[in-house]
Amino acid sequence: MSETLVPFDEVIAKYDPALGLEVHVELNTNTKMFCGCPALFGGEPNTHVCPTCLGLPGAMPVVNGKAVESAIRIGLALNCSIAEWCRFARKNYFYPDMPKNFQTSQYDEPIAFDGWLDVEVEGETYRIEIERAHMEEDTGKSTHVGGATGRIHGADYSLVDYNRAGIPLIEIVTRPILVPAEKAPAVARAYVGQLRDLILALGVSDARMDQGSIRADVNLSLAPKGETKLGTRSETKNVNSLRSVERAVRFEMSRHAGILDAGGSVLQETRHFHEDTGTTSSGREKSDAEDYRYFPEPDLVPVAPSREWVEELRGTLPENPTQRRARLQEEYGFSDLEMRDVWAAGALPLIEATVAEGTAPQSARKWWVAELLRRANDAGVELAEVGVTPKQVAEVQALVDAKTINDKLARQVFDGLIAGEGTAAEVIEKRGLALVSDDGPLLAAIDEALAAQPDIAEKIRGGNHAAAGAVIGAVMKATRGQADAARVRELILEKLA
Numbered sequence: 056m057s058e059t060l061v062p063f064d065e066v067i068a069k070y071d072p073a074l075g076l077e078v079h080v081e082l083n084t085n086t087k088m089f090c091g092c093p094a095l096f097g098g099e100p101n102t103h104v105c106p107t108c109l110g111l112p113g114a115m116p117v118v119n120g121k122a123v124e125s126a127i128r129i130g131l132a133l134n135c136s137i138a139e140w141c142r143f144a145r146k147n148y149f150y151p152d153m154p155k156n157f158q159t160s161q162y163d164e165p166i167a168f169d170g171w172l173d174v175e176v177e178g179e180t181y182r183i184e185i186e187r188a189h190m191e192e193d194t195g196k197s198t199h200v201g202g203a204t205g206r207i208h209g210a211d212y213s214l215v216d217y218n219r220a221g222i223p224l225i226e227i228v229t230r231p232i233l234v235p236a237e238k239a240p241a242v243a244r245a246y247v248g249q250l251r252d253l254i255l256a257l258g259v260s261d262a263r264m265d266q267g268s269i270r271a272d273v274n275l276s277l278a279p280k281g282e283t284k285l286g287t288r289s290e291t292k293n294v295n296s297l298r299s300v301e302r303a304v305r306f307e308m309s310r311h312a313g314i315l316d317a318g319g320s321v322l323q324e325t326r327h328f329h330e331d332t333g334t335t336s337s338g339r340e341k342s343d344a345e346d347y348r349y350f351p352e353p354d355l356v357p358v359a360p361s362r363e364w365v366e367e368l369r370g371t372l373p374e375n376p377t378q379r380r381a382r383l384q385e386e387y388g389f390s391d392l393e394m395r396d397v398w399a400a401g402a403l404p405l406i407e408a409t410v411a412e413g414t415a416p417q418s419a420r421k422w423w424v425a426e427l428l429r430r431a432n433d434a435g436v437e438l439a440e441v442g443v444t445p446k447q448v449a450e451v452q453a454l455v456d457a458k459t460i461n462d463k464l465a466r467q468v469f470d471g472l473i474a475g476e477g478t479a480a481e482v483i484e485k486r487g488l489a490l491v492s493d494d495g496p497l498l499a500a501i502d503e504a505l506a507a508q509p510d511i512a513e514k515i516r517g518g519n520h521a522a523a524g525a526v527i528g529a530v531m532k533a534t535r536g537q538a539d540a541a542r543v544r545e546l547i548l549e550k551l552a
Contacts, residue, residue, distance in 0.1 A: 059316070088190070189225070196215070244304075
C-alpha cells in the first residue's frame with residue numbers, strides 16, 4: 056500500500072521530531088566475542104565457526120578481554136562513566152541467523168553509560184547525550200534467494216552464513232535527540248559521521264559502513280509543535296552510509312506526518328531502508344524490552360574492570376578528532392571549504408603523513424584530493440587503497456619542486472606507481488618523463504614555433520608578452536609536455552628582447 060508523504064517544509068512547520076540513534080560497531084579483535092574463531096569479514100560460508108558460536112550443547116563461552124578493553128576505551132572517549140561491575144544477559148527472540156536462538160548482550164547493566172558527544176552542524180554545536188554503550192555479539196547473515204527484492208518475502212529459499220555470528224559488537228545508544236526540526240536529518244548524519252571518526256581514531260574497528268562493521272538504527276517519532284509527550288517511534292534498521300542516515304530521517308519524518316495528518320496512528324515497528332529509492336518499508340512489529348525475556352547469562356562471570364585499569368586505558372585515548380581537525384586546519388592554512396573536502400574524502404591522515412615526509416600541506420592536499428581521490432573513485436576503492444603511499448606522494452612532489460618533472464608529468468608518474476613500475480625516479484626513467492633541461496632543444500623548438508607563427512614575434516617585440524603563450528603551447532606540444540614552461544618563457548623573451 057502506498058503511503059502519503061508530506062513535503063519536508065510542511066513537516067517541520069507542524070511537528071517536532073525526536074531522534075534516537077543506535078550505532079553498532081564491529082570490533083577488530085582477532086577472535087569472536089565468546090570463542091576462539093577468527094573474527095574476519097567474508098570467507099567461505101560457515102568456515103569461521105565452532106561449537107560455541109554455533110550454540111551446540113555443552114559448549115561454554117569465554118569473554119574476549121580485548122573486546123572489553125575496546126568497549127571501555129569507546130566509553131571513555133564518549134565521556135561515559137565506566138561500570139565497576141556489570142554482567143551479560145540473554146536476549147531472547149527468534150533469530151533465524153543466530154544458532155543459539157538468543158543473543159548474548161547486556162541489558163540493565165552496560166559497561167559504559169551517561170556520556171555525551173558534541174557535534175557541529177552549520178556553525179551550531181549540539182550535545183548528543185549517550186545513554187549507554189554495551190557489549191554484545193553480532194548475528195549471522197541470511198541470504199534470501201529468488202524473488203525480486205532480496206528479502207524473505209517472495210524468496211524461494213534462504214541460506215544462512217554463521218561466520219559473522221559471535222563477532223564482538225559495541226552498541227552505542229543515544230537518549231532522545233531533540234533539535235530544531237529542520238536540522239534533524241543533518242544532526243543525525245553529523246553524529247554518526249563524528250562517531251565513526253572517533254572509532255577510527257581509537258583504532259578499535261575499521262568502521263567500514265559499506266561492509267557493515269559500523270551501522271546505524273534510526274529511531275524517529277513526531278509530535279505536534281508544543282507537545283511534550285513523544286510520539287510513537289519507528290526504527291529503521293542497519294542504515295549503512297552517512298547519506299542514507301540523513302535520507303532515512305527525512306523520509307520517516309515525511310511518512311509519519313502523512314499518517315498523523317490523516318488521523319492515523321504510527322505503528323511501532325522496524326523498517327528496512329532502500330538505498331536505491333531513499334525510502335523505507337515495513338519490517339516487523341517492534342518489541343519492547345520486556346518482550347525479549349532478558350535474564351542474566353548463567354555461563355559468564357560478571358565483568359569488573361579495576362579503576363586502575365580504566366585510568367590506564369584513559370591514558371591511551373587519542374586526540375579528539377574534532378579538535379585534531381581544527382588544529383591541523385590552522386597549522387596547514389586550509390580554508391573551511393578545503394578542509395571540508397579533505398574531511399569528506401577521508402584524506403586527512405594521508406595528508407598528515409605526507410606532510411611528515413617533508414611535503415608542503417597544500418601540495419599534499421592537491422595530490423590526495425584532486426588527483427588520487429578521482430583514481431580511487433574510478434577504481435571503487437577507499438583513498439588509502441588507491442595504490443600510492445604518502446611517502447611516494449612526497450617523492451613525486453620533491454621531483455616537481457626540483458623541476459625534474461612538472462604537475463602534468465607527475466600524473467603519469469602516479470600511473471606508473473599504481474601499476475607497480477618501481478619508485479617515482481624509476482618510473483620517470485622507464486617512461487622518459489623527465490623535463491627537457493638543455494636549452495639547446497628548447498631553443499630549436501622555439502625557433503620552429505616562431506617560424507610557423509611570424510606575427511607572434513612582432514607582438515612580443517611590441518611588448519605584448521601574453522602572446523608568448525601561443526609559442527609556449529607549441530613548444531610543449533613538440534616536447535610532449537616535457538619542457539619547463541617557465542624556462543621556455545624566459546628563453547622566448549630573451550630571444551625577442
